[in-house]
Amino acid sequence: MSLQELKALEERAKARKTAKKRRLCVCSGASCLSINAGEILAGLKRLVVDKNLDADVEVLPSGCMGACNQGPLVLVQPENTIYQNVTPENATVIVDEHVAKNEPVSAMLLFAGTSQQPMLDSRQSDFFKKQVKVVLENCGLINPEDIEDYISVGGYQALRKAVCTMSREDVIAEMKQSGLRGRGGAGYPTGLKWESVYKYVGDVKYVICNGDEGDPGAFMDRSVLEGDPHRVLEGMAIAAYAVGASKGYLYVRGEYPLAIKRLEIAIKQAKKLGLLGANLFESDVGFDVEIRIGAGAFVCGEETALIASVEGKRGLPSPRPPYPAERGLWGKPTLINNVETYANVPPIVDRGGEWYSEMGMPKAAGTKVFALSGKINNTGLIEVPIGITLREVLFDIGGGIQGGGKFKAAQTGGPSGGCIPEQHLDTKMDYAALQAVGTIMGSGGLIVMDEHSCMPDVARFFTEFCMEESCGKCIPCRVGTKQMHGMLTKICTGRGTMRDLELLEELAPMVKDASLCGLGQSAPNPLLSTLRYFRDEYLAHIRDKRCPAGVCKMANAPAAEGVRQDSA
Amino acid sequence: MIPALNHAHQIGEPNRNSPRIKRLATFLRGLGHKPDALIQALHVAQGMYGYLPLDIIRFIASELKVPPSRAYGVVTFYHFFSLRPKGEHNCLVCTGTACYVKGAQGLIDRIEADFDVHAGGTTADNTLGLQTARCIGACGLAPAVTFDEEILGKVKADDVTRILRDKLAKAAS
Numbered sequence: 007m008s009l010q011e012l013k014a015l016e017e018r019a020k021a022r023k024t025a026k027k028r029r030l031c032v033c034s035g036a037s038c039l040s041i042n043a044g045e046i047l048a049g050l051k052r053l054v055v056d057k058n059l060d061a062d063v064e065v066l067p068s069g070c071m072g073a074c075n076q077g078p079l080v081l082v083q084p085e086n087t088i089y090q091n092v093t094p095e096n097a098t099v100i101v102d103e104h105v106a107k108n109e110p111v112s113a114m115l116l117f118a119g120t121s122q123q124p125m126l127d128s129r130q131s132d133f134f135k136k137q138v139k140v141v142l143e144n145c146g147l148i149n150p151e152d153i154e155d156y157i158s159v160g161g162y163q164a165l166r167k168a169v170c171t172m173s174r175e176d177v178i179a180e181m182k183q184s185g186l187r188g189r190g191g192a193g194y195p196t197g198l199k200w201e202s203v204y205k206y207v208g209d210v211k212y213v214i215c216n217g218d219e220g221d222p223g224a225f226m227d228r229s230v231l232e233g234d235p236h237r238v239l240e241g242m243a244i245a246a247y248a249v250g251a252s253k254g255y256l257y258v259r260g261e262y263p264l265a266i267k268r269l270e271i272a273i274k275q276a277k278k279l280g281l282l283g284a285n286l287f288e289s290d291v292g293f294d295v296e297i298r299i300g301a302g303a304f305v306c307g308e309e310t311a312l313i314a315s316v317e318g319k320r321g322l323p324s325p326r327p328p329y330p331a332e333r334g335l336w337g338k339p340t341l342i343n344n345v346e347t348y349a350n351v352p353p354i355v356d357r358g359g360e361w362y363s364e365m366g367m368p369k370a371a372g373t374k375v376f377a378l379s380g381k382i383n384n385t386g387l388i389e390v391p392i393g394i395t396l397r398e399v400l401f402d403i404g405g406g407i408q409g410g411g412k413f414k415a416a417q418t419g420g421p422s423g424g425c426i427p428e429q430h431l432d433t434k435m436d437y438a439a440l441q442a443v444g445t446i447m448g449s450g451g452l453i454v455m456d457e458h459s460c461m462p463d464v465a466r467f468f469t470e471f472c473m474e475e476s477c478g479k480c481i482p483c484r485v486g487t488k489q490m491h492g493m494l495t496k497i498c499t500g501r502g503t504m505r506d507l508e509l510l511e512e513l514a515p516m517v518k519d520a521s522l523c524g525l526g527q528s529a530p531n532p533l534l535s536t537l538r539y540f541r542d543e544y545l546a547h548i549r550d551k552r553c554p555a556g557v558c559k560m561a562n563a564p565a566a567e568g569v570r571q572d573s574a
Numbered sequence: 575m576i577p578a579l580n581h582a583h584q585i586g587e588p589n590r591n592s593p594r595i596k597r598l599a600t601f602l603r604g605l606g607h608k609p610d611a612l613i614q615a616l617h618v619a620q621g622m623y624g625y626l627p628l629d630i631i632r633f634i635a636s637e638l639k640v641p642p643s644r645a646y647g648v649v650t651f652y653h654f655f656s657l658r659p660k661g662e663h664n665c666l667v668c669t670g671t672a673c674y675v676k677g678a679q680g681l682i683d684r685i686e687a688d689f690d691v692h693a694g695g696t697t698a699d700n701t702l703g704l705q706t707a708r709c710i711g712a713c714g715l716a717p718a719v720t721f722d723e724e725i726l727g728k729v730k731a732d733d734v735t736r737i738l739r740d741k742l743a744k745a746a747s
Contacts, residue, residue: 036711036712036725037712037714037715037727039725040712040715040724040725040726040727041715041727074714074715075714077714219711220708220709221709222669222670222671222672222674222708222709223670223671223672223709223713224709224711224713225711225712225713225714228711259711260617260654261707261708261709261710261711262711263723298613298614299613299614299617300652300654301613301616301617301652301653301654301655302652302653302654302707302708303651303652303653304708315613316610317610318608318609318610318611318612318613318614318640318648319612319644319648320647320648320651320652321651321652377713379671379672379675379713379714379716380671380672380675380676380716381675381676385672385713385714385716386714387714417671420671451671451713453671453672453675453713454675455675459675467671467674468671471708475708477651
């Protein structure tokens with residue numbers, strides 16, 4: 007495709023859109039789809055035709071709109087009105103009242119009947135007001151299975167700009183200026199990573215997209231892949247151009263069949279239009295991408311393990327250095343970034359690094375997508391500027407604790423992260439600030455717990471996860487997580503002793519320091535973090551044989567203090 | 575608990591004339607018989623058979639020119655691959671953090687008790703298999719359960735047996 011052809015296609019797609027007075031987007035994210043969104047979409051399409059409204063109204067499936075708890079959702083544009091809890095039956099009201107008579111249905115507005123104020127323009131509601139959408143800017147507004155819809159919002163223009171008007175060094179300089187840091191969890195500066203891959207000389211280089219979103223409680227990447235797949239492809243293509251690669255792999259979890267399906271469609275459409283493949287925009291730059299489906303191994307989120315998995319092997323990590331930038335996939339220089347990182351690339355190239363760097367914090371620019379879940383009113387997907395406080399996220403956007411319960415802790419970073427207790431509710435959601443309170447930014451899972459969650463049991467839950475997901479290659483992780491889990495199980499069944507607690511505190515730093523990869527190095531985090539803030543709960547389990555939250559089933563016979571028992 | 579798997583009867587040369595093997599062979603040809611296609615090939619095979627019989631693993635290994643031990647090693651490493659036939663219908667309880675916080679364990683306990691099945695196994699008549707998953711990414715619907723491909727959200731322990739019985743009856747009719 008040439009420059010002119012892309013421009014013409016964009017104009018055509020825009021014209022097609024503006025020819026319609028209204029667009030009805032039916033949220034077709036995995037969450038809404040599981041509660042009848044497909045039927046609602048088909049019904050609305052039929053109804054619009056039956057009522058002879060199809061010349062003026064377009065009905066389309068869209069990506070996740072974020073307010074998953076209120077789903078299924080239907081968005082009416084141009085008013086930006088979102089309707090909640092839509093059913094195949096009541097969906098007709100939206101057409102009869104709002105579309106045909108211009109009378110919005112106030113009883114069905116998003117957040118009607120909740121503590122938040124429903125708004126005609128959903129962007130004015132508390133849930134959306136404090137959000138800043140960059141990664142998710144198209145999510146919920148375009149049809150993820152239609153490349154023309156993506157092009158109509160300026161899609162693939164950033165790739166064109168990069169390939170046609172910028173040198174590889176220019177693109178990297180822009181990324182460095184943006185201050186974007188890796189969104190997979192570790193937060194390494196993206197521009198620097200790109201630069202190091204660029205600098206390594208090699209006949210063949212690769213780019214890989216890490217879509218192995220393994221943290222339980224995280225569904226950001228899933229939503230991006232399902233809602234705006236072209237965005238990720240475009241980001242990968244720009245990255246490939248910048249580092250000098252022509253082949254990419256998109257590694258997606260096997261648990262995300264819808265994301266895989268939409269990516270397959272997106273790749274096919276992009277290839278057909280010549281936006282992927284050889285000679286992009288009549289240059290000698292080419293980029294081809296293949297999907298690799300994961301097979302359910304958490305450790306494959308670690309970059310060296312992921313590379314082994316792409317090569318068709320067991321996902322075992324290998325020691326770094328050499329980093330993948332030097333020797334990665336098949337021994338060649340390889341760039342690995344996370345889905346959300348790539349999704350940030352097109353707007354940075356398009357609008358400039360400086361624009362991006364002005365959002366967020368000085369040392370952590372931009373926005374972060376979080377998946378809110380657990381005991382919170384508005385479970386769902388949000389995007390906020392880095393540096394917003396946890397309190398704002400939970401109470402302004404999240405609508406507070408479900409059922410009027412009392413906040414106990416928020417868990418970030420999955421099994422590699424920790425808990426933030428009530429006294430730190432004003433912590434800024436920023437890499438450094440979260441580390442200071444003993445957790446990590448992580449990939450974006452944010453799970454809220456109330457007084458019904460038992461913190462030693464939470465630690466046991468995550469330790470069990472790490473134990474089972476440990477690949478077994480290195481001993482500190484393989485044996486350490488098993489021993490930690492054994493002692494935590496003793497504590498959570500009322501058979502723990504103070505000696506167990508001592509041993510746990512001795513063992514945890516060893517596992518942290520001596521493990522080969524991030525899985526083992528961070529496995530003790532949930533334990534250490536809950537011990538730091540909820541030591542009294544551990545003591546209640548050990549000394550009083552009592553679970554304050556009422557979660558743990560305690561053994562009847564209290565064990566004698568100080569006597570070491572067999573590990574469970 | 576779940577009985578140990580008896581491999582002995584499965585190890586043999588696969589019947590290369592069966593339609594399924596022929597389809598698998600065509601797919602492997604399409605991948606160019608590259609060793610790095612192993613995981614993709616296993617995905618496809620499991621899609622055809624519902625699990626990975628040992629002779630099929632051997633067939634794939636020989637076609638892709640990797641040692642059978644490596645293919646077996648890959649199968650046992652990844653949770654997604656199963657050496658054991660699943661049930662005719664399968665229920666999967668998500669045990670991700672959000673589901674855990676909202677009571678996934680209660681769902682597992684109830685299903686195990688009411689259907690006389692263990693997580694990882696199937697009922698005696700093989701109609702229902704019960705699995706657990708790390709996180710299916712439907713955290714907004716926690717606690718989430720899937721029945722075959724369908725996601726069921728916000729399931730309560732008191733309702734889960736009735737829901738599953740309804741689904742089974744519907745599937746049987």
